Amino acid sequence: MIIAQISDTHIALDTPDADQRVRDFERTVADINALDPAPDVIVHTGDIVHNGRQDEYAQAVATLAKARAPVYVLAGNKDNRANLRAAFSAGGYLAPDSDFIDYAIDDYPVRLIALDTLSPGGNKGDFCPERVSRLIDLIDAEPSKPIAVFAHHPPFEVTVGPDPLHFETPEMMARLRQALQHSGRVVAVISGHVHRGTAGHVGRIPATVMPSTATTLRKGEYPAHMKTRPVYHIQRFDPVWGFATEARIVGTGPCSAC
Numbered sequence: 125m126i127i128a129q130i131s132d133t134h135i136a137l138d139t140p141d142a143d144q145r146v147r148d149f150e151r152t153v154a155d156i157n158a159l160d161p162a163p164d165v166i167v168h169t170g171d172i173v174h175n176g177r178q179d180e181y182a183q184a185v186a187t188l189a190k191a192r193a194p195v196y197v198l199a200g201n202k203d204n205r206a207n208l209r210a211a212f213s214a215g216g217y218l219a220p221d222s223d224f225i226d227y228a229i230d231d232y233p234v235r236l237i238a239l240d241t242l243s244p245g246g247n248k249g250d251f252c253p254e255r256v257s258r259l260i261d262l263i264d265a266e267p268s269k270p271i272a273v274f275a276h277h278p279p280f281e282v283t284v285g286p287d288p289l290h291f292e293t294p295e296m297m298a299r300l301r302q303a304l305q306h307s308g309r310v311v312a313v314i315s316g317h318v319h320r321g322t323a324g325h326v327g328r329i330p331a332t333v334m335p336s337t338a339t340t341l342r343k344g345e346y347p348a349h350m351k352t353r354p355v356y357h358i359q360r361f362d363p364v365w366g367f368a369t370e371a372r373i374v375g376t377g378p379c380s381a382c
């Protein structure tokens with residue numbers, strides 16, 4: 125099974141780099157479309173848009189409509205739950221009456237569980253006791269398959285960059301960590317938010333963070349020729365070896381539109 129990850133596209137319509145953010149997003153989708161073998165699924169791990177506005181979501185939906193693989197989206201701290209839900213309702217996987225944007229997808233050899241770590245009004249993550257019980261219910265709904273969990277905010281200490289903790293309190297991270305370890309079947313935790321690529325562990329579960337798709341917001345040092353080349357992650361799952369993560373540079377493969 126192959127999962128292509130997009131994250132932190134931060135689509136905005138009135139910033140000086142607005143066109144570049146759209147271009148980075150479109151080139152990444154085009155590059156994913158040209159992958160051989162094709163990915164089974166694409167997951168956008170949040171901060172889809174920058175101000176939570178309907179017109180920004182309309183742009184993001186138009187870009188993701190060009191993707192060949194099925195797309196699932198998460199809410200990041202810059203997203204607005206109601207506007208995100210309205211924009212992506214056609215996918216049918218977002219419950220219309222839920223307080224949170226969390227769900228499980230059971231169509232693949234690995235179950236995909238998306239978490240809602242959004243704290244309205246704040247940039248850091250939140251994981252309240254209600255979300256813990258919702259996560260445990262999602263995990264327990266199917267007893268046999270391995271699970272990949274997607275969370276915008278990385279639930280582990282990120283040792284690169286200025287701030288190691290991306291949740292509001294260590295207690296939130298601790299209860300999320302315990303819930304993720306509860307079944308023993310979560311085999312990967314996949315995040316964004318930090319805008320730089322890194323990796324770590326949630327207990328014994330391998331965890332990765334991809335750089336922001338928006339190159340103007342990307343953190344970390346890149347050579348000059350990569351200034352406007354997005355980097356995204358391909359997550360390949362093997363039943364024996366688990367997940368292997370490949371960082372892929374847009375425009376270096378067979379894609380003629382990238």
Ligand SMILES: [Fe+2]
Pocket residue numbers: 132134170171200317318319336
């Ligand atoms: Fe972001």
